[in-house]
Amino acid sequence: MKILEIxxxxxxxxxxxxxxxxxATVYSGDQLFREVGGLEWLRRRRLAGVVxxxxxxxxxxxxxxxxxxxxxxxxxxxxxxxVLPGERAVIRVEPEELVxxxxxxxxxxxAFKPVDVKARITVRVRLVPFLELTAVTDRSFTxxxxxxxxxxxxxxxxxxxxxxxxxxxxxxxxxxxxxxxSIRAKLEGQGVYSTWHTFVADEEGRYxxxxxxxxxxxPPKSYFLVLCVGSACAxxxxxxxxxx
Amino acid sequence: xxxxxxxxxxxxAVAEFAALYLLPAALIAAFNxxxxxxxxxxxxxxxxxxxxxxxQALSGAKSYALAIAHACLVLAYVxxxxxxxxxxxxxxxxxxxxxxxxxxxxxxxxxxxxxxxxVVKLIIELxxxxxxx
Numbered sequence: 282m283k284i285l286e287i288x289x290x291x292x293x294x295x296x297x298x299x300x301x302x303x304x305a306t307v308y309s310g311d312q313l314f315r316e317v318g319g320l321e322w323l324r325r326r327r328l329a330g331v332v333x334x335x336x337x338x339x340x341x342x343x344x345x346x347x348x349x350x351x352x353x354x355x356x357x358x359x360x361x362x363x364v365l366p367g368e369r370a371v372i373r374v375e376p377e378e379l380v381x382x383x384x385x386x387x388x389x390x391x392a393f394k395p396v397d398v399k400a401r402i403t404v405r406v407r408l409v410p411f412l413e414l415t416a417v418t419d420r421s422f423t424x425x426x427x428x429x430x431x432x433x434x435x436x437x438x439x440x441x442x443x444x445x446x447x448x449x450x451x452x453x454x455x456x457x458x459x460x461x462x463s464i465r466a467k468l469e470g471q472g473v474y475s476t477w478h479t480f481v482a483d484e485e486g487r488y489x490x491x492x493x494x495x496x497x498x499x500p501p502k503s504y505f506l507v508l509c510v511g512s513a514c515a516x517x518x519x520x521x522x523x524x525x
Numbered sequence: 526x527x528x529x530x531x532x533x534x535x536x537x538a539v540a541e542f543a544a545l546y547l548l549p550a551a552l553i554a555a556f557n558x559x560x561x562x563x564x565x566x567x568x569x570x571x572x573x574x575x576x577x578x579x580x581q582a583l584s585g586a587k588s589y590a591l592a593i594a595h596a597c598l599v600l601a602y603v604x605x606x607x608x609x610x611x612x613x614x615x616x617x618x619x620x621x622x623x624x625x626x627x628x629x630x631x632x633x634x635x636x637x638x639x640x641x642x643x644v645v646k647l648i649i650e651l652x653x654x655x656x657x658x
Binding site: 292414 | 646
């Protein structure tokens, strides 16, 4: 009869454990999803992050994973967060940050013209150790143009000799999302000899572009300042002595 | 005394059917949950409720044998409605996968102990010396 007592005790213990596990998971899940922000952005078809402020019982392991495809290229961005019971923490992935990552790593095609991007967003939440929830959504959006403007564009003669003249083209390029990347520039036009010049951004994401070139006399009135970010290039026409 | 056991058995059968089929179906409909009970749930719930009612109404070895069959089918029911612990739903273009395997293992553990308990009770019952009157 002792085996009956042992088995009865095991049944009771297992059922108590089961009830405790279910209650802890339901309570923690309720606490978690009550205070998760950012999901509303997903409903509005915007790429957005997750804000987690947690006050449940079970530890939470949250992974926010974005995999972006554009023009054959792929970039992944992952954020993870482990929250212990009683801790309150925030995980945030801003759309600007995502776009910035996209632009910097392989989507320089978006430098001068908008490109369509497909993103797969995966949010994985583990209520350790009882529950794992994975939400996957596919979104399409447009990135760029990342170069927001080219201003103060001008070409001026710096010196003139018998057959040639030296000229200098300058422009201010505003592209804060490219601030970790370099921009190449050269001047093109009839009889213009110019090599590529490389520029990096200042703290505010502005590129002060200044290209020197040699031109046969008489110098043409019109030139093209070619700007390249990676393999993506664009040109802006500029007239001697004036703006574009 | 026998009528009372039959009434209790019927009551248990109705309660089990309500808990295993009517309540989940009502909750899914009430909350408009993006989940459908598997087709076999209705038939399984009917059989489980019948077995539960009969094991309550009968006594002795037959009752334990029916309780063992009942416990086996409850395990099958739990595995069926939870998709073996992984449930996939589609909500607002978001594909949601719920993995509740750890909780499922706890449920199966508790039910397995209950099953084992009934097996032991059945063996003890069958080994009892029988008296014929």
